[in-house]
Amino acid sequence: GVEESAPARFSLLQNFPNPFNPQTTIRYAVPEKGEVSLRIYDIRGELVAVLKDDIEDAGERTAVWDASGNPSGVYFCRLKAGRISETTKLVLIR
Numbered sequence: 001g002v003e004e005s006a007p008a009r010f011s012l013l014q015n016f017p018n019p020f021n022p023q024t025t026i027r028y029a030v031p032e033k034g035e036v037s038l039r040i041y042d043i044r045g046e047l048v049a050v051l052k053d054d055i056e057d058a059g060e061r062t063a064v065w066d067a068s069g070n071p072s073g074v075y076f077c078r079l080k081a082g083r084i085s086e087t088t089k090l091v092l093i094r
Contacts, residue, residue: 067092
């Protein structure tokens, strides 16, 4: 069979669309199997959504955040895999 190669590095790509209403797609890649957590925080640093919290194989993934119940504003998406983490800014406009 065709073997998919794992991404060479950890990455959290900018969500699209951004700004968004009410849904946005977040793309990320992890280079090795392990615990992956993808969480959304508001501007005050409070957790508003957990999109992933699981063991995942290496590879590229997408997650969708439906922010229907959230007010307009700036949010932060934090991807954590092993000891590495990265954060990107999301803008929700109603």
